[in-house]
Amino acid sequence: MAIIFRAEKYFVDNVKQCSLLAEEMFLVYFQIGEIYIKANKRELALNYIQQAEQILNDYTGKKEIPTKGDIYFLMASSYHSVENLDKALFYYEKRVQSLPFDYNQYGFFYYLMSDIYYDKKDYFMSISKCKIALTFLHNSPSMDYIFAYLAYWRTSLTYSTIKNYTYAFIYGEQSLKYCLLQNPIDYDNFIFYYTCSAYSLWKSKLWNVEKPLNYILKAIEFTEYSLTDKTLSCLYRDIGFFYFINEKYEDALVSYSKSLEYSKISDPLMINLIYAHIWTVYIMMGEFNKAYYIVKEAIDSNVNVEGINLFLISQLYINMGITHYRFGEYQLALEYYHTVLQFLDNFQNNETNEIYNLIYNYIGLLYFEYGNIKDAMNYCIKSRNIIYSCNNESISPINTYVSLGLVECKLKNYSNALNYFGQAWEFIYNTHKQYHPAHKILYNHIGYVYFKLGHxxxxxxxxxxxxxxxxxxxxxxxxxxxxxxxxxxxxxDVHNYPIALLFYKRALELIPNNKHPHYILYENVIKTLQVKMKKKIIILID
Structure with a gap:
C-alpha cells in the first residue's frame, strides 16, 4: 500500500523511500554509536555506525536527504574515531564532492583528510593534502585563521615525523603566526606549538644548541597571559632542557625548579621527569649529595602514592643506584639494580626493554669495580646485544661502548678498548650529543689507553x-x-715524584668520601710513592 508523506510530496511504498524517516533513523543509530565511542566501547560503536550507514545505503527515495553532506561528515568523523581509516577517507571525499564552493570549507576538509593519511602513516600524502588545504585557504577572500593554523601545524608535525626538521620548523612558525591571529587566542596551545617548534629548530641543526635556547626564551614573554599550570610546567621544563644542553647548569636548575612549582601532584609522570632532569644536572655538576636527596625525595613521593607506577620506580631506582655507585657504595648500588630487575621480571618480560640495557650496563660497571672482569664483560655484552637486537633510536649505545672499552683496557686489549671508545666518540659527534654525561670523561679513558701503549x-x-x-x-x-x-x-715516565705526589693528592681531595674504594686506592698510591721517594733520598745520601 502506498503512503504519502508530507515531507516527500509523493507516494512511497515503504519507509526506505522517505528521506525524513531515513534521516531520523540514521541519527538515532549514529548517536548511539557516538555514546559508545565516548565510553571507549569500539566494537559496539562500530556496530551502530554500520547500522546507520546501512540506513543510508537502503534509502531509495526520489528526494535527496536534505542533510546528506552533514551526514557524510558525521560518518567520516565516527569512522575515524573507531580507526576505520579507509571508510573515514571515503566519506570525507564524498563530503568534499557535495560542498558548496567555499575556499575555507574545502581547506578544512582537505586538512581533515590529511589527518587521516597521517594516521595511516602515509606521510607524503598527508603533506600533499595539507598543501592543497593551504592553497584553498590562502585563496579565500576572508581566510579562516583557525583552519590555517591547523593545516600549517599538521604539515609541521608530518615533516617532523619524517625527520625533515627544517620544514617542520618553517611550517611550525607559520602555524604560530595564524594562532596569534585568532580571536580569542588560545595561549596554552600557542605555547605548546612554540616549544615544539623550538625542538624542530634544534633538531634541524643539532650542532647549534644556542639558537633554540634563544628561541624558546622568547616564549617567556607570553607567561604574562593566563596560562594553565600544566603549560607553565612544560614550558619551564623545556627551557631547562635547552639550558642543560648548552651546559648552563645553574640556569637549568632554576628553570626545572619553576617547572616543579607548577606541577600537579596528580601528574606523577611529569613530576618524576622533572626530578630526573634535576638529578642529571646535579650529577653533571658533581653535586652528588644533592643528586642523592633529589632522587630520594622522588622515590619517597612515589612510594606513598596509591597505585605505584613500577616503570617510574624502576627509573628512580636506577638513578639511586647510579648515585650510590658515584659514592663508591657498590653493594647498595647493586641492590637497587637487582630490585629493578625483579620489578621487570615480575611485571614485563621484555628483555629488549631500554631499562634492561641500562641495568646490564651498570651492573657490568659494578663488577668492573669489584675486579670481576669476566662478569663485567658478560653484562656489558648483554647490554650491547639489546642495542643490536632492537631498532630503537631512544637506546643510546654510548654508555655501553664506554663500559666495554674500560673492560677491554683492563684485559690489556688496548686496540679493542680504543675501538669501543672510538665508537662512543663517533656516536656522540655524529648525533651531536656533546651534552652527554660520558662525553668529557671519555677523553680521560682514551688518554689512559694511550698511556698504557706508551704514547x-x-x-x-x-x-x-x-x-x-x-x-x-x-x-x-x-x-x-x-x-x-x-x-x-x-x-x-717523567720520574718527577714531587709533581706526581701533588697530582695524587689533588685526586684524593676530589673523591666524594673517605670510604670510597678509590679513596683507599689513591691513599695507597700516595703511601707507595712516599716510600719510593724516601728510598730515593736514602740512596742519594748514601
Missing amino acids: IKIAMKNYLKTLSMYRIYPKHPDLAQVYKNIGLIFEQ
Missing part, C-alpha cells in the same frame, strides 16, 4: 682536554681519575 704525549693531550672541559666545575669528582692518571705519567 705519553697523546695521553697527556687527552687528559688536558678533559681538564679543560671541566673548567667550570674544577672540583668535580670525575677529575680525580684524571689527576691520578697525570700523576702516573709524572711518576712512571
Whole structure:
C-alpha cells in the first residue's frame, strides 16, 4: 500500500523511500554509536555506525536527504574515531564532492583528510593534502585563521615525523603566526606549538644548541597571559632542557625548579621527569649529595602514592643506584639494580626493554669495580646485544661502548678498548650529543689507553682536554681519575715524584668520601710513592 508523506510530496511504498524517516533513523543509530565511542566501547560503536550507514545505503527515495553532506561528515568523523581509516577517507571525499564552493570549507576538509593519511602513516600524502588545504585557504577572500593554523601545524608535525626538521620548523612558525591571529587566542596551545617548534629548530641543526635556547626564551614573554599550570610546567621544563644542553647548569636548575612549582601532584609522570632532569644536572655538576636527596625525595613521593607506577620506580631506582655507585657504595648500588630487575621480571618480560640495557650496563660497571672482569664483560655484552637486537633510536649505545672499552683496557686489549671508545666518540659527534654525561670523561679513558701503549704525549693531550672541559666545575669528582692518571705519567715516565705526589693528592681531595674504594686506592698510591721517594733520598745520601 502506498503512503504519502508530507515531507516527500509523493507516494512511497515503504519507509526506505522517505528521506525524513531515513534521516531520523540514521541519527538515532549514529548517536548511539557516538555514546559508545565516548565510553571507549569500539566494537559496539562500530556496530551502530554500520547500522546507520546501512540506513543510508537502503534509502531509495526520489528526494535527496536534505542533510546528506552533514551526514557524510558525521560518518567520516565516527569512522575515524573507531580507526576505520579507509571508510573515514571515503566519506570525507564524498563530503568534499557535495560542498558548496567555499575556499575555507574545502581547506578544512582537505586538512581533515590529511589527518587521516597521517594516521595511516602515509606521510607524503598527508603533506600533499595539507598543501592543497593551504592553497584553498590562502585563496579565500576572508581566510579562516583557525583552519590555517591547523593545516600549517599538521604539515609541521608530518615533516617532523619524517625527520625533515627544517620544514617542520618553517611550517611550525607559520602555524604560530595564524594562532596569534585568532580571536580569542588560545595561549596554552600557542605555547605548546612554540616549544615544539623550538625542538624542530634544534633538531634541524643539532650542532647549534644556542639558537633554540634563544628561541624558546622568547616564549617567556607570553607567561604574562593566563596560562594553565600544566603549560607553565612544560614550558619551564623545556627551557631547562635547552639550558642543560648548552651546559648552563645553574640556569637549568632554576628553570626545572619553576617547572616543579607548577606541577600537579596528580601528574606523577611529569613530576618524576622533572626530578630526573634535576638529578642529571646535579650529577653533571658533581653535586652528588644533592643528586642523592633529589632522587630520594622522588622515590619517597612515589612510594606513598596509591597505585605505584613500577616503570617510574624502576627509573628512580636506577638513578639511586647510579648515585650510590658515584659514592663508591657498590653493594647498595647493586641492590637497587637487582630490585629493578625483579620489578621487570615480575611485571614485563621484555628483555629488549631500554631499562634492561641500562641495568646490564651498570651492573657490568659494578663488577668492573669489584675486579670481576669476566662478569663485567658478560653484562656489558648483554647490554650491547639489546642495542643490536632492537631498532630503537631512544637506546643510546654510548654508555655501553664506554663500559666495554674500560673492560677491554683492563684485559690489556688496548686496540679493542680504543675501538669501543672510538665508537662512543663517533656516536656522540655524529648525533651531536656533546651534552652527554660520558662525553668529557671519555677523553680521560682514551688518554689512559694511550698511556698504557706508551704514547705519553697523546695521553697527556687527552687528559688536558678533559681538564679543560671541566673548567667550570674544577672540583668535580670525575677529575680525580684524571689527576691520578697525570700523576702516573709524572711518576712512571717523567720520574718527577714531587709533581706526581701533588697530582695524587689533588685526586684524593676530589673523591666524594673517605670510604670510597678509590679513596683507599689513591691513599695507597700516595703511601707507595712516599716510600719510593724516601728510598730515593736514602740512596742519594748514601
